């Protein structure tokens with residue numbers, strides 16, 4: 001037989017020896033995860049600064065000479081794109097996916113470590129290409145993160161020449177990087193689970209990452225297609241998307257292309273992208289809640305099914321982003337219906353989280369605070385999503401601040417809260433030390449309250465009709481003057497929230513050296529990553545023998561056990577054997 | 586968009602169906618002990634060979650999605666009025682034949698590898714690559730013919746799509762040739778047959794896939 005246990009493949013899992021192979025050209029999933037994470041956070045900070053500048057401009061429209069309309073559009077675009085793709089997608093899948101998959105399923109590493117390393121380096125290149133557009137002639141693209149043609153590549157839009165070129169190239173490289181990583185995640189989950197780790201014993205975190213990766217593998221090609229075709233329209237002069245038009249008094253060389261075609265392709269990627277970000281967050285939050293409430297997750301099976309249902313449905317709702325692009329009323333009806341249907345499995349998940357908390361032994365640790373903050377925020381954003389899913393409601397609200405408020409709640413703030421919670425939760429495992437609890441709690445409360453002061457009022461501004469992506473709303477008849485006061489308040493909150501993140505950074509860096517040693521399993525968690533022989537886990541994760549899994553991932557507070565948790569790799573005690581037999585037959 | 590939606594939904598449906606086979610209905614909270622593992626019973630062992638095959642298949646599904654998205658775009662763009670169908674050069678028939686030969690040669694190499702017949706393995710594998718390179722040359726030649734005849738990439742969407750689809754297909758084959766050249770080097774350098782068996786097998790599957798993909802694209806181009 002050619003079957004070799006991973007443990008025996010010495011050539012593939014040899015220990016790296018030098019600093020370079022250990023930390024730079026590393027093939028260890030844990031190092032790659034940290035590389036992904038740090039890179040994503042670094043670009044995320046750029047995007048955060050950009051949002052601060054936009055807010056300054058909106059609050060004090062005539063005060064900043066360096067923010068002109070062109071720069072404002074560039075900020076909007078780069079902020080949006082970085083946040084969605086280069087921060088959230090990369091951090092959740094490249095970062096947490098890489099770190100947690102092998103540890104949670106009891107593998108020594110990803111199945112293709114070399115490919116995994118390449119994936120990170122491609123990602124890094126994509127980030128560098130993106131950032132380089134700030135220094136390109138004409139600056140980065142200002143087309144909006146949706147990059148709609150024809151304006152994206154016409155004079156009059158910022159960065160129509162170099163900026164958009166670099167953006168499209170960067171996206172293409174990112175997609176290649178994601179595909180390499182994604183193949184690894186899927187194959188690892190399918191093939192490298194340790195003995196006893198059946199699919200239905202996997203923690204929900206792995207489930208979320210698994211299905212999100214499949215969505216990504218199927219949806220990112222649509223972005224690739226649109227990017228490539230737009231690149232050709234731009235560089236070679238084809239007319240895939242570009243109609244015949246006059247640009248600044250000149251007839252362009254294009255004719256006959258369809259901007260709507262781009263919108264279809266873009267949103268065919270764009271909507272699943274929402275779930276590429278959301279599903280890992282859903283999974284992680286389920287595990288955080290269960291662990292810190294010392295209670296098994298409510299409705300595990302239903303949670304898995306809901307993840308699957310959301311995955312399938314997310315491919316047939318994309319045109320709800322195109323209600324105002326004009327479509328046959330029946331299409332509008334169809335997409336409104338599918339959009340409302342996808343709310344059902346999503347709502348099931350929310351109920352299950354709440355029911356898990358119900359009468360749990362809730363420990364208000366920092367990760368738990370963030371998890372509860374997420375549930376709140378997600379319900380908020382989900383409800384406004386139900387509004388916007390209906391054509392009649394969406395048409396007047398489309399392109400107003402209501403939409404900005406909605407999507408920041410549902411896919412800005414919600415995943416970010418989960419990411420913070422997850423970083424705090426796994427920090428002790430990654431570094432071997434505890435973070436400072438007080439600082440962590442402070443960070444939570446200031447961020448949470450601050451972020452609500454940013455995004456809640458935006459809904460109100462939107463209902464007043466204030467349009468999104470506007471550089472300034474000086475004196476406009478239908479906008480009351482008080483709206484400007486509100487804008488100033490929002491900006492103050494935004495700057496505040498931005499600064500509060502320094503607390504987080506300080507905490508992370510300071511605790512690296514000065515935190516209390518964490519021990520292997522500080523939260524008393526059941527999943528495998530907490531049962532490694534060393535903390536932080538050594539190369540190969542498990543020492544000489546792989547763990548064997550004997551139970552599902554949520555044996556918290558099981559009656560009759562001494563402790564309030566039973567790790568997945570704890571064998572069955574003799575008294576339980578009969579029960580085991582019954583369950584099998 | 587119908588085409589791609591159908592594809593995505595069927596991929597997801599197959600996935601869900603497979604999940605059902607994997608006992609998604611299990612009440613794992615009631616089961617303890619080493620569970621009945623649908624993969625291979627309780628003594629499941631990781632196999633790099635199986636994992637590599639799974640990865641290749643997943644990758645091929647992704648490539649299929651990519652090309653179907655192009656086909657969807659093709660379909661939508663085609664009906665916009667300014668589409669002037671392209672007269673395909675006969676060279677494409679030659680290239681199709683070459684790619685078929687490449688596929689057959691690799692199949693022979695695979696046969697050689699599994700029966701430890703080194704000479705068959707070597708000839709088949711080298712020929713598989715050479716035919717693939719010849720295919721690329723023929724495609725290149727077809728491009729030259731078309732542009733010489735004035736069918737430039739930007740002059741009509743039909744032309745643009747032709748260059749785009751054939752080009753992208755060629756890029757995927759080039760990726761395959763990269764792997765091929767590594768393995769070919771090993772075989773020529775006298776590596777034991779067992780050590781290359783897996784790569785030969787994977788290459789042959791990928792070659793067959795690219796051949797089928799090309800047939801699909803060729804049929805589309807011929808009929809529109």
Ligand code: HEM
Nearest residue numbers: 051054076077080083084144145146411412468469470494
């Ligand atoms: C402190 C945190 C944040 C603040 C203050 C903020 C603020 C803003 C502002 C002012 C805009 C421009 C609205 C306009 O002029 O139309 C914007 C757009 C956007 N933001 Fe954020 N944002 C934050 C975090 C995030 C996060 C975490 C995400 C991740 C999903 C995100 C995603 C987006 C997107 C996709 C756009 C739309 C860009 C476009 O219209 O092309 N933001 N944000």
Ligand SMILES: [Cu+2]
Nearest residue numbers: 271318320321
């Ligand atoms: Cu959507």
